[in-house]
Amino acid sequence: MAGSRYRVRDGIVVRRAPLPSGDVVVTLLSEDGKWRAVARKGRLLGGNPGRLSLFHDVRVQTYARRDDDLAVVTQVTLRGALARLADPDVYPYAHLLAELADRLTVDVHHGEPLHAWLASGLRGLDVDDDPERVALVHAWMLVRVAGLAPDVHADVGDGAGGARFDVPGGRLAADGEGVALAPDVASGLVRLVVDRPRATLAAPLPERPALWRALGRYVAWHVDRVKSLEAIAGTAPGAGPDRGPRPAVPR
Amino acid sequence: MSFPAPLATLIRELGRLPGIGPKSAQRLAFHLFQRDAADVDALADALRAAKRDLGRCPRCAGVMHAEEEACPICRDPARETGEVCVVEQPADLLAIERSGEYRGRYHVLHGALSPMNGVGPDDVTIPRLLERVANGEVREAILATSTTVEGEATAMYLAKALGEHEVPVSRIAYGLPVGGDLEYADEVTLGRAIHHRRRLD
Numbered sequence: 331m332a333g334s335r336y337r338v339r340d341g342i343v344v345r346r347a348p349l350p351s352g353d354v355v356v357t358l359l360s361e362d363g364k365w366r367a368v369a370r371k372g373r374l375l376g377g378n379p380g381r382l383s384l385f386h387d388v389r390v391q392t393y394a395r396r397d398d399d400l401a402v403v404t405q406v407t408l409r410g411a412l413a414r415l416a417d418p419d420v421y422p423y424a425h426l427l428a429e430l431a432d433r434l435t436v437d438v439h440h441g442e443p444l445h446a447w448l449a450s451g452l453r454g455l456d457v458d459d460d461p462e463r464v465a466l467v468h469a470w471m472l473v474r475v476a477g478l479a480p481d482v483h484a485d486v487g488d489g490a491g492g493a494r495f496d497v498p499g500g501r502l503a504a505d506g507e508g509v510a511l512a513p514d515v516a517s518g519l520v521r522l523v524v525d526r527p528r529a530t531l532a533a534p535l536p537e538r539p540a541l542w543r544a545l546g547r548y549v550a551w552h553v554d555r556v557k558s559l560e561a562i563a564g565t566a567p568g569a570g571p572d573r574g575p576r577p578a579v580p581r
Numbered sequence: 582m583s584f585p586a587p588l589a590t591l592i593r594e595l596g597r598l599p600g601i602g603p604k605s606a607q608r609l610a611f612h613l614f615q616r617d618a619a620d621v622d623a624l625a626d627a628l629r630a631a632k633r634d635l636g637r638c639p640r641c642a643g644v645m646h647a648e649e650e651a652c653p654i655c656r657d658p659a660r661e662t663g664e665v666c667v668v669e670q671p672a673d674l675l676a677i678e679r680s681g682e683y684r685g686r687y688h689v690l691h692g693a694l695s696p697m698n699g700v701g702p703d704d705v706t707i708p709r710l711l712e713r714v715a716n717g718e719v720r721e722a723i724l725a726t727s728t729t730v731e732g733e734a735t736a737m738y739l740a741k742a743l744g745e746h747e748v749p750v751s752r753i754a755y756g757l758p759v760g761g762d763l764e765y766a767d768e769v770t771l772g773r774a775i776h777h778r779r780r781l782d
């Protein structure tokens with residue numbers, strides 16, 4: 331039946347790959363997971379793929395000739411666009427959240443919470459005075475809802491006495507294996523990994539370069555290579571442990 | 582049945598070109614097989630010559646003949662206006678040239694900032710642009726990066742960086758296609774066109 335080949339889904343554009351032909355392959359994250367479609371040049375109403383911009387929240391109608399074909403976008407309605415995300419102070423963080431959400435949905439199905447936290451993070455970046463804190467909190471929330479958060483041992487308490495972060499073991503404890511974290515770093519990490527995000531978003535979060543490095547190492551080990559995180563956290567392959575963080579806004 | 586090795590190699594190489602899927606690669610390979618040897622030689626020569634004889638202009642990073650010192654636009658004294666139009670790709674430069682509305686020079690970035698693709702300011706020709714600014718080659722910059730989020734972010738980054746050098750910066754206008762109906766315009770374009778409206782006087 332021809333009608334069933336059309337599908338309508340809502341999603342956030344997390345990746346765009348323009349092809350030399352002018353077509354654009356878009357990756358979207360929806361409540362029911364991640365999917366891809368191709369926007370063919372000239373096939374969209376109005377001919378303009380502007381609605382399918384990165385980070386846009388859209389409702390997309392697609393058509394697939396067969397189940398295994400990449401669906402072709404036939405209509406797009408914009409549900410929400412966030413104007414501030416191209417701002418140099420925010421842009422690297424928006425990339426980080428989108429790329430991380432994309433990487434976290436490679437094989438396991440976590441669509442609904444990931445979609446909700448990505449949407450919340452992008453909205454936060456659009457309005458908050460402290461986009462760096464929004465990005466840290468939401469990046470860890472994405473890791474948490476994907477079920478990959480490190481295990482925080484009870485003896486760490488609020489981290490005020492410092493801690494050991496065992497990245498491969500996925501464990502934060504008062505002592506044992508792993509890198510030593512200074513008290514402020516440890517308490518920040520406990521907050522990010524355990525606390526309710528609303529509370530963390532209202533609290534000061536010192537030692538951010540160290541918190542970014544901790545996230546960078548953890549994600550590189552447990553998730554995948556996340557290029558936009560490497561740029562923020564200075565954790566690119568080959569970067570030595572003593573390499574300082576690159577500023578979020580590369581200058 | 583598997584293809585003879587030379588055909589399989591040709592299909593594989595064609596298939597590595599962007600935008601060419603396996604089916605198109607196969608179709609092109611069979612098409613080339615049907616053509617005269619002279620036609621195929623001409624194509625092969627053109628490919629080799631393009632690779633050998635083309636280079637990037639040392640000033641604007643546009644495409645030029647490798648034997649020249651600079652591209653024709655950078656060599657043209659009539660275009661010594663101090664205006665530099667910044668574009669993402671060489672094809673964008675050609676599009677602006679075709680408009681016939683611009684008489685200054687260019688700077689080709691060869692990309693737009695995209696952290697998720699590992700593209701930072703040093704991965705496009707932004708450092709070279711800032712050198713041109715330091716050399717006094719840029720009295721005014723016109724940012725003509727694309728209107729995608731990536732192009733917009735690149736323009737905002739450049740506006741900040743060039744502003745620190747006190748170079749006046751403008752951004753190409755966002756608008757509606759000439760001859761287009763408003764009702765078919767997407768709301769992003771329409772919203773920007775309204776936001777950046779101009780007074781008629």
Ligand SMILES: [Zn+2]
Nearest residue numbers: 638641652655
């Ligand atoms: Zn040139």
